[in-house]
Amino acid sequence: MATGVTRAQRLVLATVCAAAVSTMYAIQPVLAVAGPELGLSPESLGVLIAAGQIGYFAGLILLVPLGDLVNRRRLIGGLLALTSVGAAITAAAPNGAIAVAGLALAGVFAVVTQVTVAYVAAVSAPGVRGRNIGAVTSGVVIGILGVRVVAGLLGDTLGWRAVYVLLAVLCAGLAVVTRGCLAPDIRTSGDRYTQILRSMGRLVTSDRLFLSRGLITFFLFASFGSLWSGLALPLGARPWSFGTTEIGLFGLAGLAGALGAGRAGRWADAGHAQLISGWSLLMLAASWLLIAQTGPTLALLVVGVVVLDFAVQAVHVSSQHLLTTAHPDRAGSVIGAYMAFYSLGSALGAVTTAWAYTSWGWWASCLTGALYALAGFAVWGSAQLRMRGRRPKINQPTFRARYVTMISRR
Template identity: 30%
Template sequence: MVWLFAIATGLIVANLYYAQTLIGPISRATGLEPGAAGLIVTLTQIGYVLGLLFIVPLGDLVENRRLILIALLATAVALLAASVASSAIVFLLAALAIGIGSVAAQVVVPFAAHLSRPETRGKTVGKVMSGLLMGIMLARPVASLVADALSWHAIFVLSAVITAGVALVLRARLPERQPQAGMHYFELLSSMWHLLKTTPILRRRAAYQACMFGAFSVFWTCVSLELTGPYFQISQSGVAIFALVGVTGAIASPIAGHRADQGKSRSTTAIALTLGALAFALPLLIHSNRLIDLGVLVVASIILDMGVSANLVTGQRAIFALPAEIRSRLNGLYMALFFMGGAIGSSLGAWMFAAHDWTGVLCTGLAFPLIALAIFATE
């Protein structure tokens, strides 16, 4: 079941990131201005935030398996709409809908926590989140390779078919989970504000991950533009290989989860945030020839992904230690808050790249983990 959860969450969340390395061809095909190209990623993330706030809490109210099925089938329809979009407004609306439906992954993750034993919950969540992070990281190279071989439209058609397949497999394999009915939907939503006010660990962990995910979005939204630009002159297949190397950063997830189970959350957090800052400091400080600069970017991508994944799992381990009856709402709030950081990062990154080139992007990215470290210093 852990393998099923990991693969399913990875395939679902990948839908949010197929467009990340394709913002160049998509914006050209739909007539989107270069300075606004970041909206392709930003609107998907905004949709995800909306889904986290208004759909994921339903995991504490309605039968989880049915909720997952409906969300995934809606996502498949939105992916098909994106594949045939020829105008910016149609594609952006489809991107918003893809983000909303893909929150099914965040109904699956608390499901895994619910089925696992308390003493191994961090390790289990770490394994599931490894699958989720592999989906995020593999989405970029897969999208680039498919776009190179066929077109950018093809990846959305392929993903629609896969998403519908995942929906049917989960419908068949997941056990029924009917939460105890204790409140109505609007009471559920209003309780989230109360949870946010009265759960300091949630606020702190969300702040750390919002900064880390903002840095992650800045880097991955803009690095394909830099790699395919006049300095590196790399093809979409080359971008795919670059993104594929970054996938190795996902190995940090189960390690971080295991350390959190051992009570080492604080030191793991410090390491993760430092890795995030180092990922942007290295390319800012090291300038040489094109080959060395590319090698530095590869190293930066790996340590950034390691920092983001380690911090994410450490935060979720802390949140899932709280009572089971509020777990879906806590997870929805946690993910929504840090995805807001991601949306800010992707929109800022594209604007900075258009206005101040790659150096501006690196400075912007560095600011995010430095803010997180400043907050961490008050813990």
């Protein structure tokens, strides 16, 4: 039953999303410093990034569906507490193996972000569901991009472990706050856990809306990952030769774009989710023309980053609005399965942007990101054509006979 979400609760839930997702991405801007201290060789540093992503993927499949069975308020608090444990283990890790374990643990329970989105969708009235999802989902993007700035600054002053100490304390505190400020959301589904897991698999094979939105998200975040996993490469090279702090500050441009897309939730509530998705995917592809410009000034690149993050957030919010509206009684499992496409797409973007850059340079990385955006637009266009094809057609002979009869009676 929709009980509504207050402005204060939206702020708390957005903070939950930002803090939890930050535990996976905080290691990226301090990788060059953390790796040697943990005894890892340069060629094995990628395992620190992969650990969180693999854990997150597992949590999406195994933990997020629990939100359709239990009290989501209690589940959010428990997952936050366990995310805090993972961050604390990472902060105290004496070697690479313990750090990998801590990051993987934090990644598994960082799926509290998706449980939070499902909670908001469940308790929001239909007329404001998109607005609330947009506000809370903005916390995810704030965490992904904002933690780059914070980790870069703390890494240069207090050391790379400081950001994980901060995240451990923040997640633990939020576990207490959510228990006190959120209304219970009791699940009444008669399904068993195994039935919900099987239903997630059936979504891919039988639900056309879910499959199209999942594929769009796969390509959407492959394009997003192409930027944020590869941007440090040209900025750290000549002629700029920026350090981690300067590179991290580019996350502020991404935040501006992502926060600007908060309006997407209101557009979705007004029935424009499909239209906004199409235009935003074209904007995403066009943004790469600006992002490719890395000299002699970075002004065009900054504008491109703002446009890219605006487009990504607009499509992401629209997709979640459409899916939770279509499946209001199992928002948890639907969001979990949907976000698996996000996780796989982000991983693909991270791998291919590095490969393209080392092989041909930044222009190749930008071309790869643009092609991912166009692939997402092609999926959207195909889905729109299929929907139009299913609209009822006028039976021409019958229509003609009725018209003749009407004229003859005059």
